Amino acid sequence: MATLSEAYREHPLHLRHIIPLDFSSIQTLPDSHAWFHDHDRDSVPDQNRDHDHNDDGGIPSIPIIDLADPNAMELMGMACENWGAFQLKNHGVSMSDIEEVEKEAKRFFDLPTDQKLKALRSPGGATGYGRARISPFFPKFMWHEGFTIVGSPSSDAKKIWPNDYQTFCDKIEIFQKQMKALAEKLTRMIFNLLEIPEQEKKWVGSTNSNNGAIQLNFYPVCPEPNRAMGLAPHTDTSLFTILHQNQTNGLQIFKEGKGWVHVNPNPNSLIVHTGDFLHIISNARFKCALHRVVVKRTKKRYSVAYFHNPPLDYVISPLVVNDARFRRVSVKEYFGIKAKNFGEALSLISTS
Numbered sequence: 022m023a024t025l026s027e028a029y030r031e032h033p034l035h036l037r038h039i040i041p042l043d044f045s046s047i048q049t050l051p052d053s054h055a056w057f058h059d060h061d062r063d064s065v066p067d068q069n070r071d072h073d074h075n076d077d078g079g080i081p082s083i084p085i086i087d088l089a090d091p092n093a094m095e096l097m098g099m100a101c102e103n104w105g106a107f108q109l110k111n112h113g114v115s116m117s118d119i120e121e122v123e124k125e126a127k128r129f130f131d132l133p134t135d136q137k138l139k140a141l142r143s144p145g146g147a148t149g150y151g152r153a154r155i156s157p158f159f160p161k162f163m164w165h166e167g168f169t170i171v172g173s174p175s176s177d178a179k180k181i182w183p184n185d186y187q188t189f190c191d192k193i194e195i196f197q198k199q200m201k202a203l204a205e206k207l208t209r210m211i212f213n214l215l216e217i218p219e220q221e222k223k224w225v226g227s228t229n230s231n232n233g234a235i236q237l238n239f240y241p242v243c244p245e246p247n248r249a250m251g252l253a254p255h256t257d258t259s260l261f262t263i264l265h266q267n268q269t270n271g272l273q274i275f276k277e278g279k280g281w282v283h284v285n286p287n288p289n290s291l292i293v294h295t296g297d298f299l300h301i302i303s304n305a306r307f308k309c310a311l312h313r314v315v316v317k318r319t320k321k322r323y324s325v326a327y328f329h330n331p332p333l334d335y336v337i338s339p340l341v342v343n344d345a346r347f348r349r350v351s352v353k354e355y356f357g358i359k360a361k362n363f364g365e366a367l368s369l370i371s372t373s
């Protein structure tokens with residue numbers, strides 16, 4: 022069974038795109054991290070006020086869908102068509118298990134820099150500590166640190182806590198299992214809605230568990246939040262992503278005609294983003310939402326994301342129509358195309 026590391030091995034990153042800034046020693050915004058001038062008022066609105074709920078002037082944000090609603094499947098379809106994202110309540114995942122993972126994330130990111138660097142992602146690797154993978158595609162660095170987990174986190178956790186890695190691993194594993202179960206349930210519902218042929222669904226629920234990645238995200242407090250960027254605009258390389266943000270908002274979704282729209286934290290709910298693979302499978306009927314994260318002056322922010330994917334050798338193609346807008350591409354090949362070309366990846370596999 023191929024793993025994500027195999028897809029990334031051929032696209033090694035330079036260390037400066039892996040090693041984060043030592044935020045604990047920084048009092049002012051370095052030019053390397055300054056994305057905007059102070060007068061760019063519209064570029065990153067709102068976050069200087071450090072409010073957790075933004076006054077958006079009534080602009081509606083992504084829909085909230087109740088998984089227990091008999092119409093949940095249709096509602097998810099509509100949300101994926103209009104937004105490429107929704108919030109999900111009654112999802113069945115234990116909130117206390119999510120909080121435990123968040124606690125572990127805090128325990129990790131609060132460590133001194135030299136400790137965290139012990140688990141630094143290797144240049145051609147997929148897992149461990151470091152900047153976001155998309156770093157090389159932007160002229161400035163992001164106000165962010167991440168920790169990526171594929172399968173068991175034990176080899177990375179052992180580097181940090183040689184004797185006490187088990188707590189971290191246990192909490193991650195409990196979370197991973199629940200996210201996988203929820204992701205499979207959502208996949209079945211969405212595939213039913215799209216009327217995906219039976220033979221294409223065989224991988225869903227299969228025992229090989231290499232098809233999910235977990236990302237712990239940390240956005241430290243920032244001396245000049247208006248000029249910085251937490252996570253640069255991107256779409257996710259996934260079928261879909263299930264995300265939990267803590268009570269500090271910051272996630273924004275791009276909506277044509279509206280611009281950047283805040284996703285306010287909603288206790289007990291999870292955010293679901295359509296990723297590139299669902300966009301391809303649905304022949305672009307479902308949007309893959311462009312999203313970004315803004316940062317704050319006085320509030321740290323943590324989030325946990327679960328990227329749900331078919332196995333790496335599965336071949337993705339539009340499964341719903343005859344006039345396919347994308348060519349066939351294996352999951353592994355697409356990860357490689359994305360690693361090399363980022364925002365151009367979808368147009369590179371476009372048939373038109």
Ligand SMILES: C=C1C[C@]23C[C@H]1CC[C@H]2[C@@]12CCC[C@@](C)(C(=O)O1)[C@H]2[C@@H]3C(=O)O
Nearest residue numbers: 153154155169234236255256257258328
């Ligand atoms: C399964 C995934 C999805 C990855 C790559 C790999 C593991 C880490 C994920 C993230 C997490 C942070 C944003 C992102 C854009 C990044 O830089 O690393 C994501 C990326 C993607 O969606 O492409």
Ligand SMILES: O=C(O)CCC(=O)C(=O)O
Nearest residue numbers: 236238266272314324326
């Ligand atoms: O921190 C967030 O809210 C978003 C994180 C994200 O977009 C990602 O991990 O892909």
Ligand SMILES: [Fe+2]
Nearest residue numbers: 255256257312
């Ligand atoms: Fe994302």
